[in-house]
Amino acid sequence: MDQLSNILQRFTMNTEVFFTGNLCGVSYLDKLPNQGHLHLLRSGELTFIDEQGKALLFNQPTVIFVALPYRHQIIGSVENPPELVCANVIYDQTHSNPIANALPALLHFNFNECPNIKQTAQWLFDEAFQDKCGRLPMLNALTDIFIIHILRFVLNNKMMKHGLLAGLAHPQLSKVLLAIQSTPEYSWGLQEMADIALMSRSKFAELFKQVVGQSPGDYLLDWRIIIAKTLLKQNKSVALVANAVGYENGSALARVFRKKLGLSPKEWLVSKQ
Numbered sequence: 461m462d463q464l465s466n467i468l469q470r471f472t473m474n475t476e477v478f479f480t481g482n483l484c485g486v487s488y489l490d491k492l493p494n495q496g497h498l499h500l501l502r503s504g505e506l507t508f509i510d511e512q513g514k515a516l517l518f519n520q521p522t523v524i525f526v527a528l529p530y531r532h533q534i535i536g537s538v539e540n541p542p543e544l545v546c547a548n549v550i551y552d553q554t555h556s557n558p559i560a561n562a563l564p565a566l567l568h569f570n571f572n573e574c575p576n577i578k579q580t581a582q583w584l585f586d587e588a589f590q591d592k593c594g595r596l597p598m599l600n601a602l603t604d605i606f607i608i609h610i611l612r613f614v615l616n617n618k619m620m621k622h623g624l625l626a627g628l629a630h631p632q633l634s635k636v637l638l639a640i641q642s643t644p645e646y647s648w649g650l651q652e653m654a655d656i657a658l659m660s661r662s663k664f665a666e667l668f669k670q671v672v673g674q675s676p677g678d679y680l681l682d683w684r685i686i687i688a689k690t691l692l693k694q695n696k697s698v699a700l701v702a703n704a705v706g707y708e709n710g711s712a713l714a715r716v717f718r719k720k721l722g723l724s725p726k727e728w729l730v731s732k733q
Contacts, residue, residue, distance in 0.1 A: 462638075463615060463628040463629070463634055463637075463638065464608070464611055464612070464615070464628075466638065466641045466642060467558055467559055467641065468559070468608070470641075470687070470690065471551070471552055471557050471558065471559060471690070472550075472551065472552045473549060473550070473551055473557075473559060473560075473604075473607055474549075474550045474600075474604065475498065475547045475548065475549055475550070475600055475603035475604050475606075475607060476547060476548045476550065476600060477545060477546070477547045477588075477596065477599040477600055477603055478546055478547065478548055479544060479545070479546040480544070480545050480546075480588040480589065480599070481543070481544070481589075482504070482536070482541040482542065482543055482544075483506065483534065483536035483541060483542050483544050484536050484538075484541055485535070485536060486533055486534070486535045486536075487533065487534050487535075487536075487546075488533050489526075489530075489531065489532050489533070489534070490531055491511075491529045491530060491531040492529055493529060494529070494550060494551045494552070495529055495548055495549065495550050495551070496525070496526050496527045496528055496529065496530070496548075496549040496551070496560065497525075497526040497530075497532075497546065497547070497548060497549060498523075498524070498525055498526070498546065498547045498548075498549055498603060498606070498607070499523075499524040499525075499526075499534060499544060499545075499546050500522075500523060500524075500544065500545045500546075500581055500584065500585075500606075501518055501520075501521060501522040501524065501542055501543070501544055502521060502542075502543040502544065502545070502581075502585050503521070503542070503543045504519070504536070504537060504540045504541050504542035504543050505517070505518070505519040505536075505537035505539075505540040505542055506518055506519075506534050506535060506536055506537065506542040506544070507534070507535040507537075508524060508532060508533070508534055508568075509532060509533040509534075509535065510530070510532050510565075510566065511530060511531050511532065516568070518542075518568070519540070520570050521570060521571040521572070521578075521581070522568055522569070522570055522571065523567070523568060523569055523570075523571065523577065523581075523610065524566070524567075524568045525549075525563075525566070525567040525568070525607075525610055526549075526565065526566055527549070527559075527560055527563035527564065527565065527566075527567065528560055528563070528565045530565045530566065534546075543589075545584060545585065545588045545599070545603075547599075547600075547603045549607065552690075558624055558683075558686060559611070559624075561623075561624070562620065562623045562624035562625040563614070563620075563625065564620075567610070567614070567619075569613075573613075574609065574613045576609050576612075577606070577609045577610070577613060580602060580605055580606050580609055581606070583602055584599065584602040584603065584606065587599050587602060611625075615628060615629045616629075622671065622672070622673050623672065623673055624637070624672065626671050626672070627668070627671050627672040630671055632657040632658060632659065632667075633657060633667065633668060633671055633672065635656050635657060636653045636656050636657050636664075636668070636676070637672075637679075639653075639656055640653075640679070640680055640683055641683060644680075644683055644684050644687050644704070644705045644706055645703065645704055645705055645706045646706065647706060648676075648680055648706075650664070650665060650676060650677070653668075653676050664676070681716065681720070682720075684705040684706055684707075684716070685705075685716065685717070685720055685721075687704065687705050688701050688702075688704075688705050688713060688717075688725065689728070691704060691705075692725055692728070692729045693729065693732065697710075698710035698713060698714070698725050698726065701713060701725065710725070713725055
């Protein structure tokens, strides 16, 4: 499986378009749990103001992807009102969604930097500014596709220097990450991971921590907890979840949960209900 498919199949990222048209004045976007924002500037001029009050001016066709919950403002120019499509990006859980956590709070780039993004944006704008039947479902489907194009662009251009996406963009580390993601139940050892990367143990461990930002063992542990949380929310038994992520029984999984989260699996699940 490729670098994105496994994660996108396990963790949901849905979009909901909430604005299309010319923006007049100021729009305030609040910091909401499990939600980011996508702003697509077709024409005109807007100012983006971040949480710290820093202002960024955009007057070219631009993707503005606010991947994480992030308070911001967008202000339309009076002289040259921006034509926009804006969507919420809704995650199942941002605190354990590896895609959300792998991205910076803000990404922005010109449509012309990526032909596929430019083409998808044109389809999206055609739908947004015409009154066709099935308009809203089509817009939401196209913005879902747009997000995948953004993630591909980030990977292909190695835009992330550290973290999961940087690891997935690395030709050797990506093989290890995909193996762990595909089979979290396997009893992974450092030597086996290094063999997949065609490196010595020491070189692999050093490079993995440098690029991904944590040791191979810590990444494996975190990935297993992420998968376990997802399965628990699907009402799977603790024993079944434990086996699915590489632990002999529910007690072993509970020890890991308590060490990492300070809660047992059942206590964690209750806290999320």
